Amino acid sequence: MQCGAYIGRFAPSPTGVLHFGSAAAAIASWLDARAHQGQWLVRMEDLDPPREVPGAATAILAALERMGLVSDAPVMFQSRRSQAYVEALEVLRSDxxxxxxxxxxxxxxxxxxxxxxxxxxxxxxxxxxVRFLAGLGELAWLDAVAGPQQFDRAAIGDFIVHRSDGLWAYQLAVVVDDIAQGITHVVRGVDLLDSTPRQRMLFEALSVEPPQYAHLPVAENPIGQKLSKQTLAASIERADPIELWREVLSFLGQVPPEGRTLASLQTSAVRNWNMDKVPPKSAVRNAWMD
Ligand SMILES: [Zn+2]
Structure with a gap:
């Protein structure tokens, strides 16, 4: 491990409130960065204005701050990054x-x-x-939580990088921004695992080494539905931050943290952070459902 070389990120889309799963991704990505003496960056994935909820970006950033999570660099907004995406698309087109x-x-x-x-x-x-040519062959890598991954390029197929309505596709924007921010480690929910082979193909086409990936289990409710902004509107924004941290650490298989203040609890959680203990499968969570 190279100390200081680690750059991680949390990248919410402002389409609703922060829910338990995204709070877990925020905390896990922050802990992994801090445990590696690395940087932790926040990026707002506001690519799709029709789906955005006014005020959501501000509310998400405020909720993170209450949880003791503050970006080490100014927050990047994808809505202001069009020029970088245009340039990347030109590279892909010329190749x-x-x-x-x-x-x-x-x-x-x-x-x-x-x-x-x-x-x-x-x-x-x-x-x-505009579609990216997926080509043929296999993609394989090791996910730090989900284990060995293998995908067939042909089964993924040519995917859209720029939409006919003029909006940028998520896959291209994420990769261009991960490159721009020098992201070395991606810790996020397993619901994004299917995006990873597409993103790895784009890293490869742009001649950049992809980051290391860790896909966390998805929090589920008792009837097995993935918690999402649609199925679970329960906002963690009003939750007690210390209690939320304890719930998240328990969900992530970590030892119970010590400390009565948020700062001391965070210090304890960084010291004890162990990615190997994060359960690879979904776990049942219901405490944050209204
Ligand atoms: Zn076509």
Whole structure:
């Protein structure tokens, strides 16, 4: 381990309140960064204005601060990063790693994987999406929590990096920003594990070593639904921060922290942090449901 070389991040999208799962991802990513004497950065993934809730970004940052989590650098907002995404797309285009796609949603219905319809087409003047050429072969890596991962490029298929409505696709924006921020470690929920092979393909195409990944278990309610902003609106924003930290550490399989103040509890949690104890599977949580 190189001390000081670690840069981690927490990257919420401002589409609602912070819930238990995202609080766990925030705490785990912060703990892993601190345990490696690294930096912890916050990035607001506000790429999709129609889905955003006014005030959510401010509320999320305030909730993090109450939990004792403050970004080590100014918060990055993806909505202000278009120029960087344009430049990355130009690199991919000049390397012939992307192509324009004018397929309608209807013409693709019934296809789980993009059938390659537009791969040979020339650049179009009409409204179109831009897709990344996934190519053939396997992608394999070791996830620090979820274990060995293996994905078939053909089964993933050519995926969109720029949408026909002009919005940037999540996959491209995340990779460009991870590169810009020098992110070395990504700790996030297992619901994003399916995005990881796409992101690794983009790192590879942009000639940058991908970060190390750790995908945390997803918090579930007793009937097995993944907790999300849709199924669980229970805000942790009003929760007692010390109690929340204790719940999260228990969920993450860590030893109970010592300390009566938030600061002392955080110090204890950093000292005892052990990624190997994080359970790879979903765990049942219900205390934060209203
Ligand atoms: Zn197409």
């Amino acid at each position: 012939e790693r992307v192509f324009d796609c004018s397929c309608s949603r209807r013409s693709l219905s019934g296809h789980v994987v993009y059938p390659g319809t537009c791969r040979q087409s020339r650049r179009m003047d009409t409204r179109h999406a």
